[in-house]
Structure formats: C-alpha cells, structure tokens
Amino acid sequence: MTTPPETTAPDPTAPETTAPDPTAGQPVPVWRPNAPTETTPGTVAHRELRTDLLHPTGAPLTVHLTGLGSDRWEAAATRLADGVALIEVRATDAVTLRAEWRVPCVGATAYWTPDTAASRWLPPSWSAPRTVSLALGAPVASLVGTDDRALCTAAAGETAAPVRVGAGVVEESGEFAFTVEQELAPGGPPLSVRIDLSGRHFAATLRAVTDWWAEGTDHPGIAPAARMPAYSTWYSLHQNVDTATVEHQAALAAAVGCESVIVDDGWQTSDRTRGYGHCGDWEPNPKAFPAPAAHVAEVHRLGLAYLLWYALPFIGRHNEAWDRFKGRILREEPHLDAAVLDPRHPEVRAYLIDKVSRAVEDWGMDGVKLDFIDRFAVTDPPPAPAGADHATVHDGVRRLVADLDARLRRTRPDVIVEHRQPYVSPGLWPYATMVRGTDCPLSPAENRQRTVDCRLTAGPLAVHADMIMWHPAETPESVAVHLVNALFAVPQISVDLGAQTPAQLATLRFWLGVFRRYAEVLQLGALEPARPDLGYPLVRAHDPRTTVVARYAPLPVALPERDDTDIPQVLLVANADSDPVVLLTATRPERALALVQDCRGEILSENVLDLVAGVNPVTVPTGGLLTLTREV
Numbered sequence: 001m002t003t004p005p006e007t008t009a010p011d012p013t014a015p016e017t018t019a020p021d022p023t024a025g026q027p028v029p030v031w032r033p034n035a036p037t038e039t040t041p042g043t044v045a046h047r048e049l050r051t052d053l054l055h056p057t058g059a060p061l062t063v064h065l066t067g068l069g070s071d072r073w074e075a076a077a078t079r080l081a082d083g084v085a086l087i088e089v090r091a092t093d094a095v096t097l098r099a100e101w102r103v104p105c106v107g108a109t110a111y112w113t114p115d116t117a118a119s120r121w122l123p124p125s126w127s128a129p130r131t132v133s134l135a136l137g138a139p140v141a142s143l144v145g146t147d148d149r150a151l152c153t154a155a156a157g158e159t160a161a162p163v164r165v166g167a168g169v170v171e172e173s174g175e176f177a178f179t180v181e182q183e184l185a186p187g188g189p190p191l192s193v194r195i196d197l198s199g200r201h202f203a204a205t206l207r208a209v210t211d212w213w214a215e216g217t218d219h220p221g222i223a224p225a226a227r228m229p230a231y232s233t234w235y236s237l238h239q240n241v242d243t244a245t246v247e248h249q250a251a252l253a254a255a256v257g258c259e260s261v262i263v264d265d266g267w268q269t270s271d272r273t274r275g276y277g278h279c280g281d282w283e284p285n286p287k288a289f290p291a292p293a294a295h296v297a298e299v300h301r302l303g304l305a306y307l308l309w310y311a312l313p314f315i316g317r318h319n320e321a322w323d324r325f326k327g328r329i330l331r332e333e334p335h336l337d338a339a340v341l342d343p344r345h346p347e348v349r350a351y352l353i354d355k356v357s358r359a360v361e362d363w364g365m366d367g368v369k370l371d372f373i374d375r376f377a378v379t380d381p382p383p384a385p386a387g388a389d390h391a392t393v394h395d396g397v398r399r400l401v402a403d404l405d406a407r408l409r410r411t412r413p414d415v416i417v418e419h420r421q422p423y424v425s426p427g428l429w430p431y432a433t434m435v436r437g438t439d440c441p442l443s444p445a446e447n448r449q450r451t452v453d454c455r456l457t458a459g460p461l462a463v464h465a466d467m468i469m470w471h472p473a474e475t476p477e478s479v480a481v482h483l484v485n486a487l488f489a490v491p492q493i494s495v496d497l498g499a500q501t502p503a504q505l506a507t508l509r510f511w512l513g514v515f516r517r518y519a520e521v522l523q524l525g526a527l528e529p530a531r532p533d534l535g536y537p538l539v540r541a542h543d544p545r546t547t548v549v550a551r552y553a554p555l556p557v558a559l560p561e562r563d564d565t566d567i568p569q570v571l572l573v574a575n576a577d578s579d580p581v582v583l584l585t586a587t588r589p590e591r592a593l594a595l596v597q598d599c600r601g602e603i604l605s606e607n608v609l610d611l612v613a614g615v616n617p618v619t620v621p622t623g624g625l626l627t628l629t630r631e632v
Helices: 202-214 243-256 292-301 320-325 346-361 393-411 426-431 444-457 476-484 502-517 519-524
Strands: 044-054 060-068 073-081 084-091 095-104 108-112 130-132 140-145 150-156 163-170 175-184 191-196 230-232 260-263 305-311 314-316 329-333 338-341 367-371 416-420 434-436 462-464 526-530 538-542 546-551 569-575 581-586 590-597 603-611 614-619 625-630
Touching (some): 060 084, 060 191, 191 202, 230 243, 243 292, 292 305, 346 367, 367 393, 444 476, 502 519, 519 538, 590 614, 603 614
Parallel strands (some): 260 305, 416 434
Antiparallel strands (some): 044 060, 084 191, 095 175, 108 140, 329 338, 526 538, 590 625
C-alpha cells in the first residue's frame, strides 16, 4: 500500500488541498513542430494549480492545466506523503484535459520509462508524446539524477483508456517538462496524476507507484511454477515442434532444474515458413501432436508444467476462420499474412475464449502464453461497427482477457498466463501471472535492461527473461554471463539441451540452482538497479537476510550496512564482467567466510576474510559467484 494521506492538522500556509487559480497564465510555451493551430477547439481554459511540493532547488511546483473544448472542470491537489502529491481533475462536460509541470533540469542523468526501446537519454520537449493504453505500455516515467535519485517520478491513474504522456527538455528555459493528456467525460474517471519529488532512489519511487496502482486490485496469486526456471521451444526449435521432440527436451530440462515447458508457434500448423497466416483455427497439427492430452500427461509425469502459445489477436489468411471473421477486424497486416481481430464483437471474443480454453479444459495444460496483445492497440481504430457491444477497443480487450481468465480458472484456479512487454499496463495485472521481456535473442545486456525495467513496475506478476540462447560453441563462462544477465527475473532456457557439452550443462545446472535457491530474494526482494543511463551495470536485491549483487562492469561492491539483529547475513556477488577482481568496500573491519565458485559451481576457495575498512579485493572469475557469510 502507498503511504496514506496525512491526517495531522495542515499547515495553514500550505493546505493539503489547493483550489486552482483561474487567473493564472501559462508557462513560456515550448516549440512543437507542425502544431495544427487551425484545429484548436473554440473553448480553451487555462488554470494554474499550486501544490505544496518543492523542487530540489527549493522553488514550489506548479501544475498548469489546460482544458480543450470546455471550461467545466474542477481540479485539486492533495498531499499523500512528504514530497508526494496527487492531482485530480473531474469534468462535468466532455473535455481534453492536459496537465503540464516542469522541474529544473539540474543533475539529470536519465529519463526512465517502461518502453522497451528507451535509450534513457533526455528527449527534447518537442518529441512526440507516447500514447499508452491497456494493451500498450504503462503511464509512468521518472527523471533520474545523480546517485540514482529521482528528480521527479510521475504516473497517471488511468490504466485502460488511452493516455498521452510527454516529457522533455525545454530548450528555452533548461527545465524538464512533463505532460499528461486524457479525454474526460461527465461521470467518467478523472485525470489522476501522482507526482513524486521526494528525492528517493528512483526504484523506490516506482515501487510506490505500483503500490498506488494496486490499491483496490485483487490479484488471484501466482502458481509456484511461474517463479521457477522454464524451458521454451521458440529459439531452440522454432516451428519444428512435435510430440517426441518436446518430450525429449522436457526430460532434459527437468534434469537441469526447469519446472515448466512453453511450447511456442508451430504446434498448430505443418507450415514451417514463419509468419502468422496459419493462426486462428488453433487446431493441433495432427501429424505432430496426434494426442495432445496424452502428450501433456507425459510432460507432467516428467515433473513439468505445460504452457501453450497463442497469437491472440491474429486471424491468418490460410485458416477456415478467415472467411468467418474477415469483416470483424481492426486492421490487416499483409506482411504477416494476417489481420488483427476486433475484440469489440462478442462473437470474436467468444470464439477466441473457446479456442484458448481448450488447452486447459481438454488437454490438461497448466496455462497459456498470450502473445501480441499489443497489436490490439491500433492508432485511430475504426468506429465501433454494427454488432459490437463495446464502443472502445480497450474495453473490448479488457472484456476479452477478463472473460478468458474467468473461464480458465473454472478448470484450473492456479492457471499460469504469460503476457509480454510492451503490454505491461497494471490494468492487465488481474488477468496474468507473469510478464516476459520482449524478444532480444543473444543480447544479454538488453535482456538485463528489459527484465529490470519490467521488475520496476510489474506489481504482483512474476517477471520472466526473454528466452536465453547461445551459440553451440559458446564457452561455459559466456553461458554463465547470459544467465547472470537475467538473474533478477525467471530464466527461460531455449537451446537444444541434447547438443550441449558437459561443461555447458554443468554451468546451466549450477546457475539454475542459484535461481531456485534464492528465488525469493531475487524476485521478491527490494530491487535497486544502478545507473539506468548506463544500462544498469550493477543491480542489487535484498531482504533482511540476504543481499544479491550482480556486477556487469568493473565496479566496486559496497557491503550492506549491518543491522542490530543476530541473524547471519549473506552477500552474494555474481560476476558477469571480464575483470575477475571484485572490490568489496566496507565501512568498518569485520570477519566473513568467503566461498568462491566458478561458472560451473566448482569451489575455487573457501576461507575466512579479515575485511578492512575501505577496499578489499577478492578474485571471482567471469561467470562465477562469491558467497560471503558475515559473522554475527
């Protein structure tokens, strides 16, 4: 839960709720190219909303509000905690409401968003805003400064309908501007914006945002298998899947520590040319999977859960369903040989729910992988056609995933449902159990950044890495580096396990054992990634007993401060950098037992270290692990 609103008597000079000043003006406007002035609505209302927030420079924060199309709206600012305020605007007439505020761009190092293509640079204010909705993105951003402290973290409360979120450097003033724009209607949800100027670590401010989003949300829980290593068929087999091959890989996967298998594209077609022209009928290829229920039972006998892939929005041209639904689509995608179905139609939703539910109801599977939900986020969708029972696409999508979830849970209450970046909206949390980083094959640094980004705003969901693959000639040390880059997520392995060398398999078994043993702190502990502007070269997670640090660059590792308890404290340092000399920095002398293992888990040394106040070098090979048990 978020920090509750203050209950003490307010300072009369800084009231908790501040009424807008209708006479105030706008800040100096920023330049935006090709602004269509001729389409400006007849009524434009500007108001200024004072808050009790202060910039790091000590200046007060003011929010400028613009109503396009009506002046019948009211705004208020409420203090939630020190340095945190909630802005709310409610309308009694249809209006496009835009909120803008600025912070001095002093000491800024990165602009963080959950976008998978974000480079963390500080964009100019004239950059096009990003439109987020239920099926695409999440309405949150953070301007990060030195020491990884947030200069300003902001989030919108609307997580289903489209919201336009903009930000950037104002060239005219050297400030950083934030904008949030939303369509308001009488009786509809308000514009709700949470602004955090508390100056905490940016990850802490993002955790507070997810707590805010989670208020009033009831999540059904996460099946244990969803937090354990998995095997995926995609990069290892692509569409070349059949009963015998999947069962062979599943047996090998169980032996190295995986607890589920995810069968991807190819099960529904004999075509092997990729594309999505054969999606939509969702019938098993009878030659490859002649008896799906018996096949699933055999995978269960091996000790693995089973998930099956569906490209939920696509209807392919080479399916019987094409002629049935080609008049109920949002758009065609000729390059994919498919079209995106329109979820506003009840018969479209009923068809998809019936097809996907068979995996659990008829074949005994443990869950489904729902791919391409972001394709429902169509720019300027066609008006709701005859027969539609929802006016907006996002309402149709929400009805689809909610009804599908209810249907699946009637058969399997602990069903596992995978979503993927970029559809990471908290509005989808109740209908998913895990979210995977989007595709980045053979890119360990990208996998690290995307999984950490997901972790920062995933709320209750388990976060999975993109499928981990490597070239057959890769060294065991490099295999370990791939795995350590996904250390703070659930790894999905996607290589031919039967073709691995004994050293590669030993590395895989060792690191999957680390994932399993420390899953609670790695996935549920407080996450503190460093330097988003540099791609998180050091990431830390901790709980009261254990701290895990992954080192992706030759950076020193600070020993956590000791608490007053008599609980033994453990520090793990995973070295994914080529430099084997790890510098441990301590604030005072102490003794600790140091265990150093190589990438395969072989013990290289085990001795007592007398740590000094200052710098303590310890040799940890690339792909290796240091376990430091500190004396009570």
